[in-house]
Amino acid sequence: MNMKFMTVERDSIFTRIDFRPKFYMMIVITIIALLWESPVLQVSMALVVLVACILSGVKMKYIRTVLLIMLPFYLLLLFTHGFFNDAQVKLLTSREILTPIFAIPENWWLVGGIAFTVEGFWYGINTIFKTLTIVLLVPLVIFTTDLDNMIVGMVKAKVPYKLAFIFSSTLRFFPLLFSEVGMIIQAHDCAVWQWRK
Secondary structure, eight states: OOOOOOOOOSOOHHHHSOHHHHHHHHHHHHHHHHHOOOHHHHHHHHHHHHHHHHHHTOOHHHHHHHHHHHHHHHHHHHHHHHHHOHHHHHHHHTOSSOOEEEEOOTTSTTTTTOEEEHHHHHHHHHHHHHHHHHHHHHHHHHTTSOHHHHHHHHHHTTOOHHHHHHHHHHHHTHHHHHHHHHHHHHHHHHHHHHHHO
């Protein structure tokens, strides 16, 4: 098993940049992603980060795996914000009445009368692309930096040595974790294939 952490195999502008500017970029973009409430700006920023990941050499297989793992979470976010987040959406949009896309009939037990709203849908989209931006920033910054250069950059940025050591120790276990996840997915696929046979 290859335990080398840096997964980017080609040279790019991101692999040549020192870790400190990449780390500060990650912090700034994360703060902006958390503050923006416009779905259009959020989608644009997520697409820019995605293109940067692809151009820097982050493997499409990794990006696809992350998207597949996050898909149920994103569907849950869209569902909950569309149906149940009325109070916060009303506060953010300064509207008293939200525009329903469809409503569940009143006579249904427990869920009767709730509506999936346009504003809730767009707030869910905004939240999905917020998290997608943050999730894609991690491989853009971490996978394009050699682990030793990352630790040196943290120490030069005056991060306490103990914290830098804990960070590096944690990152050294990620390849093992990803290989275990890969083996579990492969075993699951094999079991499903056998079951269908």
